[in-house]
Amino acid sequence: MIKLVKYDDLTLFKKDVIYFLEKFEAENNLILGVLLSLSEIEDSPLLMATVGKHNDIGLVLLQTHPSQIILSKSVSFTSKEIHVIGEKLSNTIQEIPGFIGEKKLTTDLAMYISKLKGIQASVIMDQKIYKLEKVVKKANTNGMLRRIIEKDHRTIKEWVYLFCYETNQPISLDEADKRAKIMINKGNFVAWVVNGELVSMAYATRPTQNNITISYVYTPISERKKGYAADCVSAFTQSLLDRGYKTTSLYTDLNNPTSNKIYIQIGYEAIMDSIVILFK
Structure with missing residues (x-):
């Protein structure tokens, strides 16, 4: 079962997701580095969320920039599960500007949301992460x-x-x-x-x-x-x-x-x- 959980409390969000992100520290350098730099006093992210699979975190989402949501490295999701994630995001978030994340998951999710909402999805940059x-x-x-x-x-x-x-x-x-x-x-x-x-x-x-x-x-x-x-x-x-x-x-x-x-x-x-x- 796929479950989307949105957070309003930055402290709680950090507490719940940092251990998951640190499993692949270099792959998650963007989302983890940004998250660790945020101050509970000064910063209010536009979006903090997790996608759960079998009662465990399978994907972390963070948005601090108006133009894109950062997706963490995820556990394995089937095509059907990715479609469920897309539907839940579309029903929960009023405006989804775009994504940056692992290529296959990000592409599959963006293409499904594009079809679901009737909007165009454009590739801005093809990248590789090195360690x-x-x-x-x-x-x-x-x-x-x-x-x-x-x-x-x-x-x-x-x-x-x-x-x-x-x-x-x-x-x-x-x-x-x-x-x-x-x-x-x-x-x-x-x-x-x-x-x-x-x-x-x-x-x-x-x-x-x-x-x-x-x-x-x-x-x-x-x-x-x-x-x-x-x-x-x-x-x-x-x-x-x-x-x-x-x-x-x-x-x-x-x-x-x-x-x-x-x-x-x-x-x-x-x-x-x-x-x-x-x-x-």
Whole structure:
């Protein structure tokens, strides 16, 4: 029997679902990392829910962003059970904007809801999640990793803007400016430096008990095809492992075979296909 349970209490939601999400910590890096970052005092998620199967949690749903609901890695559901989940969600949630989650479940669920509600479902991004336990390819010694600081802001805000544009998540220059300031202040923001010049960047976010996720990997066009992104990610990954994280993870766009190749060379292994589907 499939049961959908909605939550209003963030503390209770965390208590009920964190153990389930931590079973696959790297696969759930997005939903778990976001959930752990939420404050019971300051944050009110748009949706917190679980799908139960045989009286145990089988799927966790969390929405903090207007455009998508995050789906956790789930237990196995039959096609019929996925249809039941779709019906329950459609009857319970007034507006379902879209999903990000494990590819097969997310696609099957979105296609059924699309048919049920007569709305169009569009694939926005095809992704793969990678996890690393040990760095295989070390960074080149011709450069160095350093923390991004306030004096780098002018360059970094442009890189943040371009990264979002290139990954099909466009933001305004003002938003890029604000986002860069927040990321610099949080501290897990680094650059690869060659001859005193910043040539690539990476950011670590969503720390969980054993894992942290690398994102915002960006190299300006003029510095590409020189191995700088690989050096930056390799050195940054090693520094995060040295700080005590057992694993690091990252998302890649499957339409960018170059980035997928360099991460594999560094030592990242593919653990799950992910997809972003939005309704129109």
